[in-house]
Amino acid sequence: MSAPPLVAVVGPTATGKSDLGLELALALGGEVVNADAMQLYRGLDIGTAKLAPHERRGVVHHQLDVLDVTETASVAAYQRAARAVVESLRAAGRTPVLVGGSGLYVQAVLDELEFPGTDPALRAELTAELERDGAAALHARLAAVDPAAAEQVLPSNGRRIVRALEVVALTGRPFRASLPTAGAPRYDAVLLGVDRDVAELDDRVALRVDRMLADGLVPETRALLPHGLAEGRTASRALGYRQVLDALDRDPDHPDLAAVRAETVRATRRFVRRQRSWFRRDRRIHWLDGADPGLAATALSVLTAGARS
Template structure:
């Protein structure tokens, strides 16, 4: 395909088929895939994140997979720096970057204006101690008093995000909402493709995916990552599936309840899918495609051709 866009972003909820579509687009455009899934940054989080194995990548280079150890904390600011460096290197080499993932903030950190104020370790520690003592709901009420717009954007259960919002407000003296991404013309002349499916169908795909994860050794993979610090990792330990296995191992280290792991993971993943859909649906720049369409790759390439025609 001639006249390829400067970047293609393939995004949307979990289990819709983004990875396969990104691979097809990269093959068609002579491009390379850039990961924008926060949990696929981690070495060893393979089964539970549905990370595409090297043997199934069909020779297409994939970037920003397996770049963190499970005890390290993922940072949107670091991801923004690293992802933009990869994108710019690929563009300079005449290769089309295909950014793909379901972590909405990570995608926007690459495509949109998003500032990252510094941190205050003392203040952060104080807020995290308070979070452990009183829980996220109490801190969310404080955030609502200081910055109602930010509180409306941050889930009351997302303690880490609430702490960060309060920290930024204290450091900058400005509303945290002012630091959230604003959508406009995306960087790199990007075209954004969204993949979604009928909610009932996607719920079923989530359940089948969790079954496959358990069959493929999720519990054993989680156990194997304990010596590397998975349970202590502030980000990796929250990964869907791994969190549920860790909880089950804490209850019974010798015989974790697989039924409870399955039920809890399916329920948590379906909730996450709904949050992802809500996040992405606010972005009017996204061209939405049906992940169940047998002609999905052709539909996607048709959108890219039309987008290039309109801006040429």
């Protein structure tokens, strides 16, 4: 079939995006480009539901396992790397299939978005203040210079507070006013959204967490501690890993797995609702029911219609 220049498969966690992206890449002679911020990390496998190499059915996957857990993920750096992959694939006649639920990462590839710059010296100074004085103190400082930003950023989210203060200092403008706004689409992409009934997806989230725990989420987290997981500003906040780290802090020898499960399910369901809200704003997305037994065929028919239009 004639394929569009780029296919994006987006939507909330646990809807079936990875499997659909794989099927489309196989059908289109394409390759997958990951757009899940936490799947960028080496070692975050079980908790991110990352497809294992043997599950990828020979399809090349890009932007997986490109960061150490101590590195901070940057949407601007991801934008550069993912676009380079997309454009290389297109030049080679391969269809890029962008798959993931990190909304800003998806948008950074698809649309003309420019991000405020960074200043390493200023960032280091603010980070040192965060470590010395704590997130609450920096949040109070943010509230003084940009009250609207302080209302949007959690007082516990030290990394986000540092970034907000950095942007305000560099631009002289409020943080939210300096955030990128979507420009024109960069590619003639077809966007497919995968969602499910809310109650069904809540059940799938619980089952997914149970499976992760059964598959070894706790041992995986323990194995990453010597590599700096607990110190990683981004990786340590990944759903599931954050809850295991908290449980290990409370009792290193006998973590409360029931609490880990309950807290991970609750946090993931909240995250699903935020993802749904983000993606539902994009009118370009063709929404599909993840419970459809003919999901891949339905998606291919949408792509065929899009390629003909």
